[in-house]
Amino acid sequence: MTRVATYSTPAQTMGWRLFIAITCGLLMLLFGIGWSLFVASEFEMGWVDVAHFILGQDGEMIHQHIIKETRLPRALSAAGVGAALALAGLLMQALTRNPLASPSIFGVSAGAAFAFAFAATGLIPWFSALPILATTFIGACIAGVAVFFLAGLYQQNVNPIRVVLAGIALNYLFISLTRAAVIFADEHAYGVLHWLTGSVGNVNWSHVNTLWPALLVGFVLSVYLSFQLNLLALGESMMKSLGGSLWWVRTLAAFTIVLLIAASVSVAGPLAFIGLVIPHICRAFIGTDIRLLVPTVAIFGANLLVYADALAQLYGPGRENPVGIITSLFGALFFLALVRWQVRKAYV
Amino acid sequence: MFSQSLRQSNKSIYIGLIFLALWMFFAVWHVSAGAVAIPWREVLSNVVGYSDEHEFIIMGYRLPRMLIASLVGASLALSGLLVQGVIRNPLASPDVLGVTAGASLAVVFVNAMLPDIAVVWFPVIALIGGGISTVLLLSIAKPVLHHPAALALIGIALAAVMSAGIDYFLISRPMEINLSLIWMTGSVWGRNWSHLPILLSFFAVLLPCAIWLAYRLDLLSLGDQTAHGIGVDVQRLRIVTLLVAISLACVAVSVCGNIGFIGLIAPHAARFLFGNRHIALIPLAMLIGAVLLLSADLFARILMPPIELPAGILTALIGAPYFIFLLSRYKHW
Numbered sequence: 001m002t003r004v005a006t007y008s009t010p011a012q013t014m015g016w017r018l019f020i021a022i023t024c025g026l027l028m029l030l031f032g033i034g035w036s037l038f039v040a041s042e043f044e045m046g047w048v049d050v051a052h053f054i055l056g057q058d059g060e061m062i063h064q065h066i067i068k069e070t071r072l073p074r075a076l077s078a079a080g081v082g083a084a085l086a087l088a089g090l091l092m093q094a095l096t097r098n099p100l101a102s103p104s105i106f107g108v109s110a111g112a113a114f115a116f117a118f119a120a121t122g123l124i125p126w127f128s129a130l131p132i133l134a135t136t137f138i139g140a141c142i143a144g145v146a147v148f149f150l151a152g153l154y155q156q157n158v159n160p161i162r163v164v165l166a167g168i169a170l171n172y173l174f175i176s177l178t179r180a181a182v183i184f185a186d187e188h189a190y191g192v193l194h195w196l197t198g199s200v201g202n203v204n205w206s207h208v209n210t211l212w213p214a215l216l217v218g219f220v221l222s223v224y225l226s227f228q229l230n231l232l233a234l235g236e237s238m239m240k241s242l243g244g245s246l247w248w249v250r251t252l253a254a255f256t257i258v259l260l261i262a263a264s265v266s267v268a269g270p271l272a273f274i275g276l277v278i279p280h281i282c283r284a285f286i287g288t289d290i291r292l293l294v295p296t297v298a299i300f301g302a303n304l305l306v307y308a309d310a311l312a313q314l315y316g317p318g319r320e321n322p323v324g325i326i327t328s329l330f331g332a333l334f335f336l337a338l339v340r341w342q343v344r345k346a347y348v
Numbered sequence: 349m350f351s352q353s354l355r356q357s358n359k360s361i362y363i364g365l366i367f368l369a370l371w372m373f374f375a376v377w378h379v380s381a382g383a384v385a386i387p388w389r390e391v392l393s394n395v396v397g398y399s400d401e402h403e404f405i406i407m408g409y410r411l412p413r414m415l416i417a418s419l420v421g422a423s424l425a426l427s428g429l430l431v432q433g434v435i436r437n438p439l440a441s442p443d444v445l446g447v448t449a450g451a452s453l454a455v456v457f458v459n460a461m462l463p464d465i466a467v468v469w470f471p472v473i474a475l476i477g478g479g480i481s482t483v484l485l486l487s488i489a490k491p492v493l494h495h496p497a498a499l500a501l502i503g504i505a506l507a508a509v510m511s512a513g514i515d516y517f518l519i520s521r522p523m524e525i526n527l528s529l530i531w532m533t534g535s536v537w538g539r540n541w542s543h544l545p546i547l548l549s550f551f552a553v554l555l556p557c558a559i560w561l562a563y564r565l566d567l568l569s570l571g572d573q574t575a576h577g578i579g580v581d582v583q584r585l586r587i588v589t590l591l592v593a594i595s596l597a598c599v600a601v602s603v604c605g606n607i608g609f610i611g612l613i614a615p616h617a618a619r620f621l622f623g624n625r626h627i628a629l630i631p632l633a634m635l636i637g638a639v640l641l642l643s644a645d646l647f648a649r650i651l652m653p654p655i656e657l658p659a660g661i662l663t664a665l666i667g668a669p670y671f672i673f674l675l676s677r678y679k680h681w
Binding site for chain 1: 439488489491492495497498500501502504505506508509511512513515516519520608652655657658660661664665668669671672675676
């Protein structure tokens with residue numbers, strides 16, 4: 001009996017932690033979305049208008065219209081993009097077993113962004129005619145395959161620092177290509193900058209309608225994959241001997257990652273560092289079990305971007321700041337600290 | 349032994365002459381190509397002073413731009429050569445270590461705070477920014493200075509922080525920042541004679557320093573212990589060389605913005621062509637750097653005629669794949 005008790009205690013505390021984390025996360029998310037519906041508006045709006053909107057009552061017409069047509073899609077896309085990027089980051093870290101893996105550092109986001117910008121130039125007509133999600137999906141696929149081969153991920157025991165350096169070089173390459181494509185399409189330097197930083201300022205309901213179905217598919221696949229990825233964390237040979245199929249997990253996870261990144265880039269552009277930061281923070285609270293991490297990471301990724309977007313509107317010097325400024329400033333600092341920690345762990 | 353070194357220096361002279369010819373070829377092409385195409389003979393006779401038909405275009409716009417592109421390319425290459433020589437790290441270059449990003453951040457910051465500042469101050473500001481970022485890098489990476497990949501990764505992470513800061517200033521202050529924006533993209537566009545004296549005066553000081561350092565760097569490449577035994581003050585040599593290298597990179601950045609990868613590629617190419625003797629590597633690396641940036645700027649102008657791409661984009665297109673190639677060839681993980 002005592003033995004059973006000692007086994008069950010950590011699992012129970014984990015369960016409680018998960019429950020608390022998810023409940024808090026969801027409450028925070030609801031509050032954040034509600035808050036971002038009226039914050040930083042030119043009009044005098046407040047929780048009353050949100051309540052009116054939810055209860056379907058007739059509030060002030062303009063306020064209801066603002067909430068319905070601009071604020072709600074913006075908040076929902078921010079939440080969806082944050083969740084998708086954080087999930088993609090978690091899957092990438094689990095798949096490569098590299099703590100620095102993430103959509104922006106491995107250049108996958110930048111690949112999707114390049115495809116988007118290239119489609120905007122109209123050089124290849126049929127490519128420009130594709131729906132946005134398909135375009136970014138192709139771009140993310142190409143970048144993913146490139147990073148897989150160029151960084152040597154197919155080798156066993158590849159040095160994690162080599163993978164990260166190759167990914168960063170690839171990222172740089174795609175960003176340069178994107179710059180060239182946007183200059184070609186637009187000839188407006190300020191637009192390039194705005195777009196490359198990532199923003200949810202110009203979204204509407206059609207963006208929400210592309211993003212959320214892709215996010216749901218990605219989430220279900222992540223839940224399915226989480227069992228296999230837990231095995232992979234023990235090592236590739238261990239996973240094979242326990243009956244997992246490495247090839248199948250890799251392919252499916254790659255598909256999920258590409259889908260999630262493509263969906264988020266097609267809405268908000270290449271937002272940096274969310275996929276890196278959130279999984280690490282969640283791991284500190286929840287532990288390394290990927291089954292528990294999948295829902296937590298999704299919820300906290302959504303939280304981060306919703307609040308970051310609200311803050312970008314509130315405290316930025318201009319009224320329409322791309323949310324990417326805030327995430328990349330704090331994300332880059334986090335990245336630096338993480339690199340320092342990892343490098344010291346590896347070499348000192 | 350003697351004849352071998354003589355043959356070596358003969359070889360280096362031939363290679364140097366080839367690159368000099370290449371540079372002249374690109375220089376003339378650079379001046380002649382553009383919206384108003386000027387025949388080559390016209391360009392040459394203008395420069396010599398026989399004719400003045402296109403004097404306004406050549407003297408006012410294209411010649412200074414050509415000279416600045418060459419000088420900036422040369423100083424970036426020299427900076428990369430010195431950094432690689434002193435850290436003995438194949439992946440090191442001023443941009444990989446975050447020095448150029450620090451210099452850019454300083455210039456953008458000052459430009460956002462004091463929009464009316466004169467161009468003359470840019471090199472000084474860039475020097476301060478580059479110096480601060482180097483000190484930061486060295487203090488963060490102190491325990492792993494001998495692991496090339498780890499140092500490069502920390503440098504890149506530092507550069508990411510700096511460039512996030514640059515983006516913040518560029519986006520949050522669009523009115524003050526127009527000048528920075530043109531400058532930031534790593535472009536040689538719109539440079540004129542006023543930038544040239546700044547570049548040249550820094551060059552006049554720093555190039556003799558680099559030549560003075562060349563023999564000592566040769567000794568350093570024998571290893572710290574041996575160099576110390578021969579009588580080199582290794583620690584002081586490191587610091588002096590880094591100072592010279594950083595100053596070169598920062599001055600280049602203050603004129604042309606963040607042009608990546610030339611400081612990485614040019615020294616490698618020079619080493620590949622001609623061994624490890626720094627006194628021969630210095631002119632060769634500078635020539636290769638000048639040719640690289642000149643050709644990048646040329647193709648950035650003539651690829652899609654009405655549109656002019658920043659030269660930094662083209663150097664990244666060559667440089668990033670080369671960096672990945674270096675990673676795959678590097679064996680000491």
